Amino acid sequence: MFRVDLHPTHVCDCGKFRLRMGQPLPFGATIVPGGVNFSVYSHAATSCKLVLFNKHEKKPFCVIPFKDEFRIGNVFTMIVFDLDFENLEYGFHMDGPFDEKEGHRFDKTKILMDPYSKSIGGRDVWGETPDWDDLYQHRSRIVFDDFDWENDHPLETPVEDLIFYEMHVRGFSKHSSSGIKHPGTFAGIKEKIDYLKELGVNCVELMPIHEFDEFENSRISPATGKMLMNYWGYSNVGFFAPKAGLAATGKFGMQVDECKTLIRELHKNGIEVILDVVFNHTAEGNEKGPYISYRGIDNKTYYLLTPEGYYFNFSGCGNTLNCNNPIVRSMILDCLRYWASDYHVDGFRFDLATILGRDQNGAPMSSPPLLETLAFDPILGKCKLIAEAWDAGGLYQVGSFPSWGRWAEWNGKYRDDLRKFLKGEPGMVGPMSQRLQGSPDMYRWEDRGACASVNFITAHDGFTLYDMVSYNQKNNEANGENNNDGGNDNYSWNCGVEGETDDPEINRLRLKQMKNAAAMLLVSQGTPMILAGDEVANTQGGNNNAYCQDNEISWIDWSRFEKNKDIFNFFCKMIAYRKAHPVLRSRTHFLNKDYKGSGYADITWHGVEAWNADWSPETRTLAFMLCGMHAKGGTCDDNSIYVAMNMHWDAHSFKIPELPDYMSWFLFVNTDAKSPNDICAPGKEKKNKNQSEFLVGPRSVVILTGKDNK
Amino acid sequence: MASEFTITFENDIVTIDLPSRLDATNTEGLQNDLKEFIGKKVEKLVFVATNLEYISSAGLRVIIFAKQKIGVDAHIFLIGAADSILNVIKMSGLDNFMTIQDSL
Numbered sequence: 001m002f003r004v005d006l007h008p009t010h011v012c013d014c015g016k017f018r019l020r021m022g023q024p025l026p027f028g029a030t031i032v033p034g035g036v037n038f039s040v041y042s043h044a045a046t047s048c049k050l051v052l053f054n055k056h057e058k059k060p061f062c063v064i065p066f067k068d069e070f071r072i073g074n075v076f077t078m079i080v081f082d083l084d085f086e087n088l089e090y091g092f093h094m095d096g097p098f099d100e101k102e103g104h105r106f107d108k109t110k111i112l113m114d115p116y117s118k119s120i121g122g123r124d125v126w127g128e129t130p131d132w133d134d135l136y137q138h139r140s141r142i143v144f145d146d147f148d149w150e151n152d153h154p155l156e157t158p159v160e161d162l163i164f165y166e167m168h169v170r171g172f173s174k175h176s177s178s179g180i181k182h183p184g185t186f187a188g189i190k191e192k193i194d195y196l197k198e199l200g201v202n203c204v205e206l207m208p209i210h211e212f213d214e215f216e217n218s219r220i221s222p223a224t225g226k227m228l229m230n231y232w233g234y235s236n237v238g239f240f241a242p243k244a245g246l247a248a249t250g251k252f253g254m255q256v257d258e259c260k261t262l263i264r265e266l267h268k269n270g271i272e273v274i275l276d277v278v279f280n281h282t283a284e285g286n287e288k289g290p291y292i293s294y295r296g297i298d299n300k301t302y303y304l305l306t307p308e309g310y311y312f313n314f315s316g317c318g319n320t321l322n323c324n325n326p327i328v329r330s331m332i333l334d335c336l337r338y339w340a341s342d343y344h345v346d347g348f349r350f351d352l353a354t355i356l357g358r359d360q361n362g363a364p365m366s367s368p369p370l371l372e373t374l375a376f377d378p379i380l381g382k383c384k385l386i387a388e389a390w391d392a393g394g395l396y397q398v399g400s401f402p403s404w405g406r407w408a409e410w411n412g413k414y415r416d417d418l419r420k421f422l423k424g425e426p427g428m429v430g431p432m433s434q435r436l437q438g439s440p441d442m443y444r445w446e447d448r449g450a451c452a453s454v455n456f457i458t459a460h461d462g463f464t465l466y467d468m469v470s471y472n473q474k475n476n477e478a479n480g481e482n483n484n485d486g487g488n489d490n491y492s493w494n495c496g497v498e499g500e501t502d503d504p505e506i507n508r509l510r511l512k513q514m515k516n517a518a519a520m521l522l523v524s525q526g527t528p529m530i531l532a533g534d535e536v537a538n539t540q541g542g543n544n545n546a547y548c549q550d551n552e553i554s555w556i557d558w559s560r561f562e563k564n565k566d567i568f569n570f571f572c573k574m575i576a577y578r579k580a581h582p583v584l585r586s587r588t589h590f591l592n593k594d595y596k597g598s599g600y601a602d603i604t605w606h607g608v609e610a611w612n613a614d615w616s617p618e619t620r621t622l623a624f625m626l627c628g629m630h631a632k633g634g635t636c637d638d639n640s641i642y643v644a645m646n647m648h649w650d651a652h653s654f655k656i657p658e659l660p661d662y663m664s665w666f667l668f669v670n671t672d673a674k675s676p677n678d679i680c681a682p683g684k685e686k687k688n689k690n691q692s693e694f695l696v697g698p699r700s701v702v703i704l705t706g707k708d709n710k
Numbered sequence: 711m712a713s714e715f716t717i718t719f720e721n722d723i724v725t726i727d728l729p730s731r732l733d734a735t736n737t738e739g740l741q742n743d744l745k746e747f748i749g750k751k752v753e754k755l756v757f758v759a760t761n762l763e764y765i766s767s768a769g770l771r772v773i774i775f776a777k778q779k780i781g782v783d784a785h786i787f788l789i790g791a792a793d794s795i796l797n798v799i800k801m802s803g804l805d806n807f808m809t810i811q812d813s814l
Contacts, residue, residue: 252767
């Protein structure tokens with residue numbers, strides 16, 4: 001059949017390519033029979049030209065103006081036939097007013113990347129110095145929808161059953177000690193899937209993988225003489241393209257396939273994939289920044305601007321994306337739908353997400369349309385949506401992020417309270433009782449459930465777990481900012497000596513504190529998140545802001561796996577224990593009552609005296625018991641679990657609540673004991689000789705399983 | 711020539727001898743030639759890669775094309791590919807639908 005809508009009507013000036021008016025939707029470049037449909041929006045542009053390059057070539061081989069009749073509304077659209085799109089890079093020239101006060105910054109000399117680029121060239125190999133004379137640094141490319149997913153499907157694991165594992169694609173395996181073939185890439189993670197399975201995590205949260213420029217603000221550290229780079233990547237060049245430099249096949253332009261292959265293989269192994277997405281700003285920076293795309297295509301649409309036409313800086317990175325402009329909102333929605341449907345990702349973590357709830361003047365909105373749209377979107381309907389509920393403009397919404405029952409939050413209060421309790425600060429048993437049961441004080445008022453809380457002690461931002469028990473002060477000198485960058489409220493404790501030490505007692509205490517932290521995290525209601533490398537006691541040498549350190553400071557040192565098998569083993573067994581016990585994974589908050597007739601409430605609080613928790617400020621001991629008959633809201637049976645936490649520097653004897661005659665307490669964890677007696681395999685617990693009392697060592701956690709005597 | 715390929719069809723087996731380079735300069739020709747086999751009874755598609763030194767994304771796409779358009783019911787073989795080529799194929803996930811052998 002001959003399709004009239006695919007019949008060329010025009011020829012470009014050079015005579016080489018036939019043209020016709022295109023379809024305005026979808027935006028971006030789409031392969032159609034015989035050609036490519038290009039479509040780009042600009043509200044204020046007066047004209048637009050398509051600029052075509054052969055891959056890697058500096059000069060375009062053709063520049064084709066969008067004819068007046070090829071514009072519909074504010075969309076320039078055109079089909080170009082006969083293109084060798086395997087070998088194509090494209091961009092746009094946009095003409096229009098340059099009037100800073102009005103917010104317009106058109107410059108028709110610039111070559112602009114398509115905001116909907118599905119693949120972006122220009123930084124194909126990580127760290128390879130770009131040609132700075134190239135007028136087109138980040139080059140739009142065309143992708144093919146021919147990946148073989150082999151019936152893969154997002155896993156849709158209930159969020160309460162997940163254990164997040166936050167990792168940087170490059171940092172996870174770049175260190176020479178990783179011992180793999182393709183270090184620092186998507187393919188490298190694939191090689192380490194067996195390791196992830198051994199650890200037991202079932203969801204990786206990938207730090208930014210959208211195309212970013214590792215050379216953005218690159219410089220030499222005056223402190224170390226090493227190159228500092230935009231290593232973390234919280235600064236998007238493009239939202240639809242995976243970063244080529246994170247793919248071993250980036251130099252072949254196969255990053256899309258490599259990334260999809262990783263996701264498919266993780267899914268085959270029961271591991272979900274969540275992307276850390278950065279919709280709060282772009283890599284174009286402020287007024288002095290480069291033209292990459294958005295600034296030159298429609299500055300006023302894409303960015304929040306002051307009345308004088310300057311960039312609002314709620315992100316702390318020079319500009320702020322105008323998220324609640326309908327055009328930008330649609331772009332974000334299109335982007336997330338694309339990653340959910342074309343890449344099968346299981347969810348998203350939104351960096352500085354409160355910016356997504358600011359109106360076009362920067363003021364917080366009560367019902368932000370973007371957040372509501374994402375909450376109710378049909379394609380994202382099963383995706384996990386997680387907010388980092390604060391921004392650099394001072395908007396802090398942990399516990400109050402607009403959720404519509406769909407959004408979870410990185411719970412920064414969990415992190416801070418657990419750290420304070422762990423180091424023995426007074427006044428923490430009350431807050432800890434809330435954190436351990438999914439922070440009902442923060443989330444119950446809106447009936448958001450325990451899984452609104454993503455519980456974490458460490459994340460990429462801040463100390464690693466090992467550093468948290470080894471440093472009182474940050475050591476960010478290598479970042480070249482006179483140690484002024486990075487947070488100061490770390491609530492860390494070095495256990496007696498700052499930094500590395502040979503003192504065996506201090507090292508033993510650090511090890512125990514790491515186990516205490518892991519134990520409390522993994523028995524908390526809500527969804528736990530582990531920072532990659534914490535399970536091998538990875539260190540950044542006290543650097544709590546390694547955003548620019550593309551080197552051994554931030555790369556996980558896998559030689560620590562051999563040195564620290566003890567802590568790895570502890571993490572593995574704690575994760576296995578959490579998975580084995582649904583009573584630890586309630587979707588809803590506890591009701592603090594016995595609605596199953598078991599004789600025990602779903603959760604009960606204790607101290608050194610059973611049934612009598614001491615809530616006074618100087619108390620550093622706390623215990624709780626979960627009744628197995630109330631597991632998952634009473635929908636399934638489980639063992640009961642008793643957790644005693646002594647964060648005091650002296651040992652304390654805890655009276656244990658009595659069980660029915662047919663049940664006994666069995667010891668699962670005692671962090672005061674040396675490995676291998678600190679933890680056992682779940683189900684292999686030994687029965688306590690003393691069923692009524694347990695001496696909990698100084699700064700120690702004990703976990704008992706209550707089960708049938710048989 | 712570095713870019714020339716040969717295709718033979720015998721006993722329901724299509725054998726493609728790949729040149730030293732498979733990239734945008736020669737994939738279109740190969741793809742067009744392979745289109746001849748769409749709808750024919752093909753038991754095996756054999757890519758002989760013993761001379762192949764470089765493959766671009768366009769080259770890889772031809773293999774995907776062959777699998778999707780010709781080889782739905784056929785077995786795909788890749789013979790004699792160098793490690794560098796195999797790495798690209800494995801990293802991009804194409805090894806899942808083909809049998810990789812050192813020799814015929």
